[in-house]
Amino acid sequence: MLIFTVCGSFWLEIALKVGVLRRIKRVALSVLPISIPFLIWDAYAIAQGHWFFDRDQMLGIVGPFNIPLEEYLFFIVVPMAAIMTIEGVTTVKPHWRKDEFGQ
Amino acid sequence: MIYSDIAIVAFAIAVMADLFLFKNSLLTRPAFWTSYAIILPFQFLTNWWLTSRNIVMYNPDAIVGLRIFSAPAEDLLFGFALVLGTMDMWELWGRRGMQRDPRGSKGNKKP
Numbered sequence: 001m002l003i004f005t006v007c008g009s010f011w012l013e014i015a016l017k018v019g020v021l022r023r024i025k026r027v028a029l030s031v032l033p034i035s036i037p038f039l040i041w042d043a044y045a046i047a048q049g050h051w052f053f054d055r056d057q058m059l060g061i062v063g064p065f066n067i068p069l070e071e072y073l074f075f076i077v078v079p080m081a082a083i084m085t086i087e088g089v090t091t092v093k094p095h096w097r098k099d100e101f102g103q
Numbered sequence: 104m105i106y107s108d109i110a111i112v113a114f115a116i117a118v119m120a121d122l123f124l125f126k127n128s129l130l131t132r133p134a135f136w137t138s139y140a141i142i143l144p145f146q147f148l149t150n151w152w153l154t155s156r157n158i159v160m161y162n163p164d165a166i167v168g169l170r171i172f173s174a175p176a177e178d179l180l181f182g183f184a185l186v187l188g189t190m191d192m193w194e195l196w197g198r199r200g201m202q203r204d205p206r207g208s209k210g211n212k213k214p
């Protein structure tokens with residue numbers, strides 16, 4: 001599923017030259033402040049049993065706070081895919097970019 | 104709090120922050136809604152995969168029970184908050200002149 005998301009969005013990096021991966025510092029500073037609260041939520045939901053995972057369909061690697069590796073990757077890959085999507089859209093429709101910096 | 108409550112809170116925080124905290128709210132711009140329209144079908148697809156195969160399971164007591172393509176309706180709020188929050192941060196750093204240029208980190212400070 002994660003590989004699917006990567007395939008579905010990371011081609012934009014090459015095809016549209018959105019250059020998101022080349023701006024890794026901006027990516028990290030955008031993804032981490034959002035993914036950390038979501039991971040806290042994830043840890044809480046797992047601890048409370050709001051959701052749970054089929055251990056037979058997992059890699060079996062569980063990180064801190066009982067959060068599976070796939071969940072950590074999810075909260076890195078999905079936000080990056082979101083950034084690539086909006087960068088892809090504004091590359092195709094550059095006039096939508098004019099609001100971006102208030103110019 | 105159960106999943107439904109937290110999802111509503113996360114959604115509300117993301118929307119409020121977008122409208123009142125960040126300049127040039129994404130929610131008022133076609134670039135965001137076009138991106139979201141692209142993301143949403145993929146979210147449905149991956150969520151359907153994860154839930155219909157019981158890779159991820161939900162405690163019936165933690166959700167309202169309404170399901171869309173086999174995934175809890177709460178996932179929509181969850182996904183919206185995650186996507187909007189990330190894009191808002193991305194735009195914030197862009198406005199502050201960080202790595203604006205797709206070619207990389209060199210020479211793209213605010214002119």
